[in-house]
Amino acid sequence: MKQSQQSHQGLVSRRNRLTFALITSLFALWGLANDITNPLVAAFQTLMEISAAKASLVQFAFYGGYATMAIPAALFIRRYSYKSAILLGLGLYACGAFLFIPAADMQAFSLFCVSLYVLTFGLAFLETTANPYILSLGPRSTATRRLNLAQAFNPIGSLSGMAIASLFILPNLLSDQRDEAGQIVFDTLPEAAKEAVRIHDLAVIRDPYVAIGLIVLIIAIVIAITRMPATDRDGTRLDFGRTVRRLWSNATFRFGVVAQMFYVAAQIMMWTFIIQYADRLGISKASAQNYNIMAMVLFLAARFAGTYCMKFVAAPRLLTLFGFMAVVTSLCTVFLTGMAGLWMLVCTSAFMSIMFPSIYGIALETVDRSDTALGAAFLVMSIVGGALMPPLQGMIIDLGSVGGFPAVNISFLLPVMCFATVTAYGLYTSRRTPRH
Numbered sequence: 001m002k003q004s005q006q007s008h009q010g011l012v013s014r015r016n017r018l019t020f021a022l023i024t025s026l027f028a029l030w031g032l033a034n035d036i037t038n039p040l041v042a043a044f045q046t047l048m049e050i051s052a053a054k055a056s057l058v059q060f061a062f063y064g065g066y067a068t069m070a071i072p073a074a075l076f077i078r079r080y081s082y083k084s085a086i087l088l089g090l091g092l093y094a095c096g097a098f099l100f101i102p103a104a105d106m107q108a109f110s111l112f113c114v115s116l117y118v119l120t121f122g123l124a125f126l127e128t129t130a131n132p133y134i135l136s137l138g139p140r141s142t143a144t145r146r147l148n149l150a151q152a153f154n155p156i157g158s159l160s161g162m163a164i165a166s167l168f169i170l171p172n173l174l175s176d177q178r179d180e181a182g183q184i185v186f187d188t189l190p191e192a193a194k195e196a197v198r199i200h201d202l203a204v205i206r207d208p209y210v211a212i213g214l215i216v217l218i219i220a221i222v223i224a225i226t227r228m229p230a231t232d233r234d235g236t237r238l239d240f241g242r243t244v245r246r247l248w249s250n251a252t253f254r255f256g257v258v259a260q261m262f263y264v265a266a267q268i269m270m271w272t273f274i275i276q277y278a279d280r281l282g283i284s285k286a287s288a289q290n291y292n293i294m295a296m297v298l299f300l301a302a303r304f305a306g307t308y309c310m311k312f313v314a315a316p317r318l319l320t321l322f323g324f325m326a327v328v329t330s331l332c333t334v335f336l337t338g339m340a341g342l343w344m345l346v347c348t349s350a351f352m353s354i355m356f357p358s359i360y361g362i363a364l365e366t367v368d369r370s371d372t373a374l375g376a377a378f379l380v381m382s383i384v385g386g387a388l389m390p391p392l393q394g395m396i397i398d399l400g401s402v403g404g405f406p407a408v409n410i411s412f413l414l415p416v417m418c419f420a421t422v423t424a425y426g427l428y429t430s431r432r433t434p435r436h
Contacts, residue, residue, distance in 0.1 A: 011138050011142050011145060011146045011149060012137050012138045012146065013137070013138055015229075016137040016138065016229060018226070019137060019226075019228045019229060020134070020137050020150070022222070022223060022226060022228070023086075023130050023133055023134055023137075023150070024134070024149075024150045024153050025153070025219065026086070026126050026130045027130060027150055027151055027153045027154040027157065028153045028154060028156050028157030028160070029093070029126065029157055029216065029219070030123045030126055030127060030154070030157065031153075031154040031155060031156065031157030031158035031159075031160075031161065032157035032158065032160050032161040032164075032212065033093070033119060033120075033123060033157075033161065033212070034062075034157075034158060034161065035157075035158040035159075035160075035161035035162045035165070035271065035292075035296070036161035036162070036164050036165050036169075036208060036209075036212075037058065037059075037062055037116065037161075038059075038165075038268070038271050038272045038292070039162075039165045039169065039170060039275060039285065039289055039292070040058050040112075040205065041055045041056050041058050041059060041272050041273075041275075041390070041394075042055070042275040042276060042279070042285055043169070043170070043173060043175070043176075043201070043205065043285065044058060044109060044112070046173075046175045046176060046184060046186055047173070047175045047186075047197075047198060047201050047202070048109050049187070050109070051394070051398050052276065052394035052395075052397045052398050053391050053394035053395040053397075053398055054394075055394065056272070056390040056391045056393070056394035057113055057391065058112070058113060058116060059268055059272060059386060059387060059390040059391070060113075060387045060388075060390070060391055061113035061114070061116045061117045061120075061387075062116045062117070062119075062120050062386070062387070063120065063264070063268065063383050063384055063385070063386035063387035064117060064120070064384065064387040065116070065117045065118070065119070065120025065121050065123065065124055066120055066123065066124045066127070066380055066381060066383040066384060066386075066387075067381050067383070067384035067387065068117075068121065068124070069120070069121045069124035069125065070124045070127075070128050070377040070378070070380040070381040070383075071374075071377050071381065073085060073089070073124050073125040073128040073129065073377060073380070074128055074373045074374045074376065074377030075240075076088065076125070077128065077129060077373045078373050078374075082129050082133045082228065083223070083228045085125050085128070085129040086125070086126060086129050086130070086223055087220055087223060087224055088122075088125055089121075089122045089123070089124070089125025089126040089129065090122060090126070090216050090217070090219060090220035090223070091122065091220065092118060092119070092121040092122030092125065093119055093122030093123060093126070093213075093216045094122070094213040094214075094216045094217050094220070095118055095119075095122070095213075096115050096116065096117070096118035096119025096120070096121070096122060096213075097115075097119055097209045097210060097212050097213030097216065098209075098210060098213045099111070099114065099115035099118060099119075100112070100115050100205070100206045100209040100210060101206060101210060103115050103202075103206070104202040104203055104205065104206035107198055107199075107202060115209075124380055127380045127383075128373070128376050128377050128380045130150075131147065131357075131360055131376055131379070131380070132364065132372045132373060132375075132376040134146055134147050134150045135147055135361065135364060135372070136369075136372070137229075140365070143361055143364075143365065144310065144315045144357070144358060144361030144362060144365065145307060145310050145311070145315075147357045147360060147361045148303070148306065148307040148310060148315075148354060148357045148358065148361070149307050150357075151303065151356065151357035152300070152303040152304050152307060155296055155299050155300040155303060155353075156300065158296050158299075158300075159293065159296050159297065159300065162289060162292055162293045162296055163293070164208050165289055166286065166289045166290065166293060168204070168207075168208055169204055169205060169208060170285045170286040170289050171286045172201075172204045173201045173204060173285070173286075174186075174197045174200055174201055175197050175198075175201050176284060176285045176286065178284060240374070243370075243371050243374050244374070246368070246371055247367065247371055247374065247375055247378065250366055250367065252362070252363060252365075252366045252428075252429060252432065253363045253364070253366060253367055253375060253378075255363075255425055255428060255429075256359055256360075256362060256363025256364075256379065256425065257363065257378050257379060257381075257382045258382070258421065258425075259359050259363075259421055259422050259424075259425035260356070260359045260360065260363070260379055260382040260383075260385075261382035261383075261384065261385035262385055262417075262418040262419075262421040262422060263352075263355045263356060263359060263385070263418060263419075263421075263422050264356070264382065264383045264384075264385040264386045265385030265386055265388065265389035265390075265414070265415075265418050266326075266330075266352070266389075266414075266415040266418035266419055266422075267352055267355075267356070267386070268385075268386035268389070268390055269389055269390055269393050269411075269412070269414060269415050269418075270295075270330075270345065270348055270349065270352070270412075270415055271292060271295065271296075271349075272390055273390075273393060273394075273397065273408065273411065273412075274288060274291055274292050274295065274342075274345055274346075275288040275289065275292070276397055276408050277333075277341070277342060277345060277408050277409075277412075278291060278342060280406055280408050281338070281339065281342065291342060291345075291346055294346050295345070295346045295347075295348075295349035296349065298346065298347065298349045298350040298353075299349040299350065299352060299353045300353075301350070301353075302349075302350040302351070302353035302354070303353040303354060305353075306318060306322070306353055306354035306358075307354070310354075314430070315354075315358045315361065315362055316358075316362055316426050316429035316430040316432075317426070317430050318354060318358070318426075319354065319355065319358045319359070319362070319422065319423075319425070319426035319429075320423055320426030320427050320430055321426075322351040322352075322353070322354055322355065322426075323351070323355070323419055323420075323422040323423030323424075323425075323426050324423050325351040326348050326351035326352060326355075326415075326419040326422070326423075327416055327419045327420055327423060329344045329345075329347050329348040329351065330344075330345075330348055330412060330415050330416045330419055331416055332344035333345040333348065333409070333412045334409050334410065334412045334413055334416065335409070337405075337406060337409055341409065345412070348415075351419075355422055359379075359422070359425065360379055362425075362429050363375070363379060364376065364379070385418075389414055389418070392414065393411045393412075393414050396408075396410060396411040396414075397411050
Protein backbone atom coordinates (compact mmCIF):
# COMPACT_ATOMS: atom_id res chain seq x y z
CA MET A 1 0.00 0.00 0.00
CA LYS A 2 1.30 3.46 -0.79
CA GLN A 3 2.86 5.49 1.95
CA SER A 4 0.43 8.36 1.42
CA GLN A 5 -2.48 6.00 1.96
CA GLN A 6 -0.85 4.53 5.06
CA SER A 7 -0.55 7.96 6.62
CA HIS A 8 -4.33 8.29 6.70
CA GLN A 9 -5.02 4.93 8.32
CA GLY A 10 -5.54 4.76 12.06
CA LEU A 11 -2.72 3.19 14.03
CA VAL A 12 -5.01 1.52 16.61
CA SER A 13 -8.72 0.75 16.52
CA ARG A 14 -10.85 2.39 19.22
CA ARG A 15 -11.66 -0.92 20.95
CA ASN A 16 -7.94 -1.76 21.31
CA ARG A 17 -6.72 1.57 22.69
CA LEU A 18 -6.69 0.54 26.37
CA THR A 19 -4.83 -2.65 25.53
CA PHE A 20 -2.39 -0.66 23.39
CA ALA A 21 -1.72 1.71 26.30
CA LEU A 22 -1.13 -1.12 28.80
CA ILE A 23 1.16 -3.07 26.48
CA THR A 24 3.05 0.09 25.60
CA SER A 25 3.81 0.56 29.32
CA LEU A 26 5.74 -2.72 29.19
CA PHE A 27 8.18 -1.19 26.71
CA ALA A 28 9.13 1.31 29.40
CA LEU A 29 9.58 -1.52 31.91
CA TRP A 30 12.26 -3.35 29.97
CA GLY A 31 13.92 -0.06 29.02
CA LEU A 32 14.18 0.64 32.74
CA ALA A 33 15.85 -2.73 33.35
CA ASN A 34 18.26 -2.30 30.44
CA ASP A 35 19.59 1.08 31.43
CA ILE A 36 19.79 0.75 35.17
CA THR A 37 21.95 -2.32 34.44
CA ASN A 38 24.40 -0.84 31.89
CA PRO A 39 26.37 1.26 34.45
CA LEU A 40 26.81 -1.80 36.67
CA VAL A 41 29.58 -3.07 34.38
CA ALA A 42 31.89 -0.23 35.39
CA ALA A 43 30.70 -0.35 39.02
CA PHE A 44 31.37 -4.09 39.41
CA GLN A 45 34.74 -3.73 37.65
CA THR A 46 35.95 -1.43 40.43
CA LEU A 47 34.02 -2.90 43.36
CA MET A 48 34.84 -6.55 42.68
CA GLU A 49 38.35 -5.74 41.38
CA ILE A 50 37.86 -7.58 38.11
CA SER A 51 38.74 -6.89 34.47
CA ALA A 52 36.44 -5.04 32.05
CA ALA A 53 35.99 -8.31 30.17
CA LYS A 54 34.80 -10.17 33.28
CA ALA A 55 32.63 -7.26 34.42
CA SER A 56 30.91 -7.29 31.04
CA LEU A 57 29.59 -10.76 31.93
CA VAL A 58 26.80 -8.68 33.48
CA GLN A 59 25.69 -7.99 29.90
CA PHE A 60 26.34 -11.60 28.88
CA ALA A 61 23.97 -12.79 31.62
CA PHE A 62 21.42 -10.05 30.96
CA TYR A 63 21.12 -10.57 27.22
CA GLY A 64 21.80 -14.30 27.37
CA GLY A 65 18.45 -14.67 29.12
CA TYR A 66 16.72 -13.50 25.96
CA ALA A 67 18.38 -16.19 23.87
CA THR A 68 17.45 -18.87 26.40
CA MET A 69 13.80 -18.02 26.88
CA ALA A 70 12.54 -16.48 23.60
CA ILE A 71 11.56 -19.80 21.95
CA PRO A 72 9.84 -21.20 25.08
CA ALA A 73 7.97 -17.88 25.31
CA ALA A 74 6.75 -18.22 21.72
CA LEU A 75 5.56 -21.78 22.35
CA PHE A 76 3.81 -20.66 25.54
CA ILE A 77 2.02 -17.83 23.69
CA ARG A 78 0.89 -20.18 20.95
CA ARG A 79 -0.51 -22.66 23.45
CA TYR A 80 -2.08 -20.20 25.88
CA SER A 81 -2.40 -16.44 25.32
CA TYR A 82 -0.58 -13.14 25.09
CA LYS A 83 -1.98 -12.12 28.47
CA SER A 84 -0.81 -15.29 30.20
CA ALA A 85 2.68 -14.82 28.74
CA ILE A 86 2.76 -11.21 29.94
CA LEU A 87 1.83 -12.22 33.48
CA LEU A 88 4.45 -14.97 33.55
CA GLY A 89 7.03 -12.52 32.20
CA LEU A 90 6.25 -9.97 34.89
CA GLY A 91 6.53 -12.67 37.55
CA LEU A 92 9.99 -13.73 36.33
CA TYR A 93 11.04 -10.07 36.11
CA ALA A 94 10.11 -9.51 39.77
CA CYS A 95 11.77 -12.77 40.86
CA GLY A 96 15.07 -11.77 39.23
CA ALA A 97 14.92 -8.35 40.88
CA PHE A 98 14.34 -9.86 44.32
CA LEU A 99 17.34 -12.20 43.88
CA PHE A 100 19.51 -9.11 44.29
CA ILE A 101 18.86 -9.44 48.03
CA PRO A 102 20.82 -12.70 48.55
CA ALA A 103 23.37 -11.65 45.91
CA ALA A 104 24.23 -8.51 47.91
CA ASP A 105 24.27 -10.39 51.22
CA MET A 106 26.67 -13.00 49.83
CA GLN A 107 28.77 -10.44 47.91
CA ALA A 108 28.71 -12.86 44.99
CA PHE A 109 29.27 -11.42 41.51
CA SER A 110 28.15 -14.73 39.99
CA LEU A 111 24.82 -14.56 41.85
CA PHE A 112 24.23 -11.03 40.56
CA CYS A 113 24.70 -12.44 37.07
CA VAL A 114 22.22 -15.25 37.84
CA SER A 115 19.73 -12.66 39.14
CA LEU A 116 19.97 -10.70 35.89
CA TYR A 117 19.70 -13.93 33.90
CA VAL A 118 16.40 -14.81 35.62
CA LEU A 119 15.16 -11.22 35.30
CA THR A 120 15.68 -11.36 31.53
CA PHE A 121 13.71 -14.60 31.32
CA GLY A 122 10.83 -12.30 32.18
CA LEU A 123 11.92 -9.66 29.68
CA ALA A 124 12.12 -12.32 26.96
CA PHE A 125 8.49 -13.22 27.63
CA LEU A 126 7.49 -9.56 27.61
CA GLU A 127 9.32 -8.68 24.39
CA THR A 128 8.28 -11.85 22.57
CA THR A 129 4.70 -10.98 23.52
CA ALA A 130 4.50 -7.20 23.38
CA ASN A 131 6.11 -6.57 19.98
CA PRO A 132 3.86 -8.86 17.89
CA TYR A 133 0.86 -7.97 20.06
CA ILE A 134 1.35 -4.28 19.18
CA LEU A 135 1.67 -5.22 15.49
CA SER A 136 -1.67 -7.06 15.67
CA LEU A 137 -3.65 -4.21 17.28
CA GLY A 138 -4.39 -2.35 14.05
CA PRO A 139 -4.03 -2.40 10.25
CA ARG A 140 -1.09 -4.40 8.96
CA SER A 141 -0.16 -1.52 6.64
CA THR A 142 0.62 0.73 9.62
CA ALA A 143 2.20 -1.99 11.78
CA THR A 144 5.78 -0.68 11.61
CA ARG A 145 4.66 2.87 12.49
CA ARG A 146 2.56 1.50 15.36
CA LEU A 147 5.52 -0.45 16.73
CA ASN A 148 7.79 2.59 16.42
CA LEU A 149 5.24 4.60 18.44
CA ALA A 150 5.06 1.95 21.17
CA GLN A 151 8.85 1.56 21.15
CA ALA A 152 9.15 5.33 21.64
CA PHE A 153 8.13 4.71 25.26
CA ASN A 154 11.04 2.32 25.71
CA PRO A 155 13.58 5.16 26.04
CA ILE A 156 11.30 6.82 28.61
CA GLY A 157 11.89 3.74 30.77
CA SER A 158 15.56 3.86 29.79
CA LEU A 159 15.81 7.47 30.93
CA SER A 160 14.19 6.47 34.21
CA GLY A 161 16.77 3.71 34.65
CA MET A 162 19.59 6.12 33.86
CA ALA A 163 18.17 8.67 36.28
CA ILE A 164 18.02 6.07 39.06
CA ALA A 165 21.62 5.09 38.30
CA SER A 166 22.72 8.74 38.21
CA LEU A 167 20.85 9.95 41.28
CA PHE A 168 20.72 6.94 43.59
CA ILE A 169 23.45 4.47 42.60
CA LEU A 170 26.59 5.96 41.04
CA PRO A 171 26.93 9.11 43.25
CA ASN A 172 26.59 6.97 46.39
CA LEU A 173 29.24 4.39 45.48
CA LEU A 174 32.11 4.84 47.91
CA SER A 175 34.26 2.70 45.62
CA ASP A 176 34.25 5.49 43.01
CA GLN A 177 35.84 8.14 45.24
CA ARG A 178 38.88 9.75 43.61
CA ASP A 179 41.98 11.60 44.74
CA GLU A 180 43.07 15.05 43.61
CA ALA A 181 44.65 13.56 40.50
CA GLY A 182 41.32 11.99 39.51
CA GLN A 183 42.44 8.42 40.31
CA ILE A 184 40.14 5.94 42.10
CA VAL A 185 41.37 5.39 45.68
CA PHE A 186 39.55 2.08 46.32
CA ASP A 187 42.51 0.02 45.10
CA THR A 188 44.79 1.63 47.70
CA LEU A 189 42.56 0.87 50.72
CA PRO A 190 43.39 -1.89 53.25
CA GLU A 191 41.30 -5.04 52.97
CA ALA A 192 39.08 -4.25 55.98
CA ALA A 193 38.18 -0.86 54.53
CA LYS A 194 37.47 -2.46 51.14
CA GLU A 195 35.09 -4.91 52.82
CA ALA A 196 33.14 -2.08 54.46
CA VAL A 197 32.92 -0.23 51.15
CA ARG A 198 31.73 -3.41 49.41
CA ILE A 199 28.91 -3.97 51.93
CA HIS A 200 27.76 -0.37 51.53
CA ASP A 201 27.97 -0.25 47.73
CA LEU A 202 26.25 -3.59 47.13
CA ALA A 203 23.33 -2.38 49.26
CA VAL A 204 23.21 0.77 47.12
CA ILE A 205 23.02 -1.41 43.99
CA ARG A 206 20.47 -3.82 45.52
CA ASP A 207 17.78 -1.44 46.79
CA PRO A 208 16.59 0.03 43.45
CA TYR A 209 16.11 -3.47 42.02
CA VAL A 210 13.98 -4.50 45.00
CA ALA A 211 11.83 -1.38 44.50
CA ILE A 212 11.48 -2.17 40.79
CA GLY A 213 10.39 -5.72 41.64
CA LEU A 214 7.56 -4.33 43.78
CA ILE A 215 6.44 -1.97 41.00
CA VAL A 216 6.43 -4.85 38.51
CA LEU A 217 4.17 -6.89 40.81
CA ILE A 218 1.69 -3.98 40.99
CA ILE A 219 1.60 -3.70 37.18
CA ALA A 220 1.03 -7.45 36.95
CA ILE A 221 -2.05 -7.11 39.18
CA VAL A 222 -3.45 -4.29 36.99
CA ILE A 223 -3.00 -6.36 33.82
CA ALA A 224 -4.44 -9.47 35.48
CA ILE A 225 -7.78 -7.71 36.16
CA THR A 226 -7.99 -6.09 32.68
CA ARG A 227 -9.71 -7.79 29.75
CA MET A 228 -7.51 -7.98 26.65
CA PRO A 229 -8.23 -9.19 23.09
CA ALA A 230 -6.77 -12.58 22.12
CA THR A 231 -6.02 -11.46 18.50
CA ASP A 232 -3.86 -14.14 16.81
CA ARG A 233 -3.84 -16.81 19.50
CA ASP A 234 -5.85 -19.89 18.56
CA GLY A 235 -4.78 -22.38 21.25
CA THR A 236 -3.26 -24.85 18.78
CA ARG A 237 0.16 -26.37 19.07
CA LEU A 238 2.93 -25.07 16.84
CA ASP A 239 4.42 -27.23 14.09
CA PHE A 240 7.89 -26.11 15.04
CA GLY A 241 9.92 -27.67 12.24
CA ARG A 242 7.62 -26.58 9.42
CA THR A 243 7.33 -23.05 10.80
CA VAL A 244 11.10 -22.70 11.11
CA ARG A 245 11.56 -23.84 7.51
CA ARG A 246 9.03 -21.26 6.31
CA LEU A 247 10.70 -18.49 8.30
CA TRP A 248 14.22 -19.26 7.19
CA SER A 249 13.22 -19.53 3.54
CA ASN A 250 12.15 -15.88 3.86
CA ALA A 251 15.30 -13.88 3.00
CA THR A 252 13.96 -10.57 4.35
CA PHE A 253 13.16 -12.16 7.71
CA ARG A 254 16.41 -14.12 7.85
CA PHE A 255 18.54 -11.03 7.15
CA GLY A 256 16.40 -9.11 9.66
CA VAL A 257 17.36 -11.49 12.47
CA VAL A 258 21.05 -11.00 11.64
CA ALA A 259 20.67 -7.21 11.40
CA GLN A 260 18.82 -7.11 14.72
CA MET A 261 21.56 -9.11 16.42
CA PHE A 262 24.20 -6.64 15.24
CA TYR A 263 22.05 -3.63 16.12
CA VAL A 264 21.48 -4.76 19.71
CA ALA A 265 25.19 -5.51 20.06
CA ALA A 266 25.99 -1.97 18.92
CA GLN A 267 23.40 -0.41 21.23
CA ILE A 268 24.70 -2.20 24.31
CA MET A 269 28.32 -1.41 23.49
CA MET A 270 27.61 2.28 22.85
CA TRP A 271 25.72 2.71 26.13
CA THR A 272 27.75 0.39 28.35
CA PHE A 273 31.26 1.58 27.56
CA ILE A 274 30.53 5.30 27.37
CA ILE A 275 31.63 5.32 31.03
CA GLN A 276 35.01 3.74 30.19
CA TYR A 277 35.39 6.15 27.26
CA ALA A 278 34.76 9.10 29.60
CA ASP A 279 36.99 7.59 32.31
CA ARG A 280 39.97 7.84 29.95
CA LEU A 281 39.24 11.58 29.80
CA GLY A 282 39.31 11.79 33.62
CA ILE A 283 35.52 11.91 34.09
CA SER A 284 33.98 10.11 37.09
CA LYS A 285 31.32 7.39 36.69
CA ALA A 286 28.55 9.63 38.04
CA SER A 287 29.48 12.46 35.68
CA ALA A 288 29.92 10.07 32.74
CA GLN A 289 26.39 8.78 33.31
CA ASN A 290 25.14 12.30 32.51
CA TYR A 291 26.48 11.83 28.98
CA ASN A 292 24.53 8.58 28.80
CA ILE A 293 21.40 10.49 29.80
CA MET A 294 22.03 13.08 27.09
CA ALA A 295 22.43 10.24 24.59
CA MET A 296 19.10 8.79 25.68
CA VAL A 297 17.33 12.16 25.40
CA LEU A 298 18.57 12.39 21.81
CA PHE A 299 17.49 8.79 21.25
CA LEU A 300 13.97 9.53 22.54
CA ALA A 301 13.55 12.76 20.54
CA ALA A 302 14.80 11.09 17.37
CA ARG A 303 12.50 8.08 17.92
CA PHE A 304 9.40 10.33 17.90
CA ALA A 305 10.77 12.35 14.96
CA GLY A 306 11.58 9.19 13.04
CA THR A 307 8.12 7.74 13.68
CA TYR A 308 6.59 10.93 12.28
CA CYS A 309 8.86 10.84 9.23
CA MET A 310 7.61 7.32 8.44
CA LYS A 311 4.31 8.90 7.40
CA PHE A 312 6.22 10.21 4.36
CA VAL A 313 9.34 8.04 3.99
CA ALA A 314 9.30 4.25 3.80
CA ALA A 315 10.84 2.60 6.87
CA PRO A 316 13.62 0.76 4.94
CA ARG A 317 14.88 4.01 3.39
CA LEU A 318 14.86 5.84 6.69
CA LEU A 319 16.68 2.89 8.27
CA THR A 320 19.36 3.12 5.56
CA LEU A 321 19.91 6.83 6.20
CA PHE A 322 20.07 6.45 9.98
CA GLY A 323 22.40 3.45 9.68
CA PHE A 324 24.82 5.35 7.45
CA MET A 325 24.89 8.33 9.83
CA ALA A 326 25.54 5.99 12.79
CA VAL A 327 28.56 4.58 10.93
CA VAL A 328 29.90 8.13 10.41
CA THR A 329 29.47 9.26 14.04
CA SER A 330 30.90 5.98 15.36
CA LEU A 331 34.01 6.39 13.22
CA CYS A 332 34.39 9.88 14.70
CA THR A 333 34.16 8.28 18.16
CA VAL A 334 37.10 6.05 17.25
CA PHE A 335 39.41 8.60 15.68
CA LEU A 336 38.67 11.73 17.75
CA THR A 337 40.45 11.09 21.05
CA GLY A 338 39.26 14.08 23.09
CA MET A 339 35.87 15.43 24.16
CA ALA A 340 34.83 15.66 20.50
CA GLY A 341 34.92 11.86 20.34
CA LEU A 342 32.73 11.62 23.44
CA TRP A 343 30.19 14.00 21.93
CA MET A 344 30.12 11.95 18.72
CA LEU A 345 29.47 8.89 20.88
CA VAL A 346 26.52 10.73 22.43
CA CYS A 347 25.17 11.84 19.04
CA THR A 348 25.21 8.31 17.65
CA SER A 349 22.17 7.52 19.81
CA ALA A 350 20.00 9.81 17.67
CA PHE A 351 20.64 7.59 14.67
CA MET A 352 20.13 4.38 16.65
CA SER A 353 16.61 5.52 17.60
CA ILE A 354 14.47 3.85 14.94
CA MET A 355 16.64 0.80 14.31
CA PHE A 356 15.20 -1.86 16.62
CA PRO A 357 11.47 -1.36 15.86
CA SER A 358 12.11 -0.73 12.17
CA ILE A 359 14.14 -3.91 11.70
CA TYR A 360 11.56 -5.80 13.74
CA GLY A 361 8.58 -4.45 11.81
CA ILE A 362 10.18 -4.84 8.36
CA ALA A 363 11.24 -8.42 9.10
CA LEU A 364 7.79 -9.47 10.35
CA GLU A 365 5.81 -7.72 7.60
CA THR A 366 6.57 -10.58 5.21
CA VAL A 367 5.79 -13.32 7.76
CA ASP A 368 2.43 -15.13 7.78
CA ARG A 369 0.27 -14.32 10.80
CA SER A 370 0.31 -17.97 11.87
CA ASP A 371 4.12 -17.78 12.10
CA THR A 372 4.29 -14.44 13.91
CA ALA A 373 4.87 -15.78 17.44
CA LEU A 374 7.89 -17.89 16.47
CA GLY A 375 9.15 -15.20 14.10
CA ALA A 376 9.00 -12.72 16.97
CA ALA A 377 10.87 -15.19 19.17
CA PHE A 378 13.78 -15.40 16.72
CA LEU A 379 13.94 -11.61 16.57
CA VAL A 380 13.98 -11.46 20.37
CA MET A 381 16.64 -14.18 20.46
CA SER A 382 18.76 -11.95 18.25
CA ILE A 383 19.13 -9.71 21.31
CA VAL A 384 21.85 -12.22 22.24
CA GLY A 385 24.12 -9.90 20.27
CA GLY A 386 24.10 -7.78 23.40
CA ALA A 387 25.57 -10.74 25.30
CA LEU A 388 28.26 -11.73 22.82
CA MET A 389 29.88 -8.48 21.70
CA PRO A 390 30.39 -6.47 24.95
CA PRO A 391 32.84 -9.03 26.45
CA LEU A 392 34.86 -8.79 23.23
CA GLN A 393 34.88 -5.00 23.51
CA GLY A 394 35.87 -5.32 27.16
CA MET A 395 38.83 -7.51 26.18
CA ILE A 396 39.99 -4.83 23.74
CA ILE A 397 39.63 -2.10 26.39
CA ASP A 398 41.71 -4.19 28.82
CA LEU A 399 44.65 -3.93 26.39
CA GLY A 400 45.11 -0.29 27.40
CA SER A 401 46.43 0.79 24.03
CA VAL A 402 46.62 -0.60 20.50
CA GLY A 403 49.51 0.65 18.37
CA GLY A 404 49.86 3.69 20.62
CA PHE A 405 46.17 4.53 20.21
CA PRO A 406 43.76 4.33 23.21
CA ALA A 407 42.26 0.83 23.22
CA VAL A 408 38.88 2.15 24.38
CA ASN A 409 38.68 4.18 21.16
CA ILE A 410 39.73 1.26 18.97
CA SER A 411 37.08 -0.91 20.66
CA PHE A 412 34.34 1.20 19.09
CA LEU A 413 35.22 -0.21 15.68
CA LEU A 414 32.96 -3.10 16.73
CA PRO A 415 29.82 -0.87 16.74
CA VAL A 416 30.95 0.57 13.38
CA MET A 417 30.84 -2.93 11.91
CA CYS A 418 27.41 -3.49 13.48
CA PHE A 419 25.93 -0.28 12.10
CA ALA A 420 27.30 -1.13 8.65
CA THR A 421 25.28 -4.38 8.81
CA VAL A 422 22.12 -2.45 9.73
CA THR A 423 22.73 -0.07 6.82
CA ALA A 424 23.10 -3.05 4.48
CA TYR A 425 19.73 -4.40 5.68
CA GLY A 426 18.11 -1.04 5.03
CA LEU A 427 19.51 -0.99 1.49
CA TYR A 428 18.48 -4.61 0.89
CA THR A 429 14.87 -4.06 1.95
CA SER A 430 14.67 -0.61 0.26
CA ARG A 431 15.15 -2.29 -3.10
CA ARG A 432 12.08 -4.42 -2.37
CA THR A 433 9.93 -1.44 -1.34
CA PRO A 434 8.01 0.41 -4.10
CA ARG A 435 8.99 4.04 -4.60
CA HIS A 436 6.22 6.49 -3.67
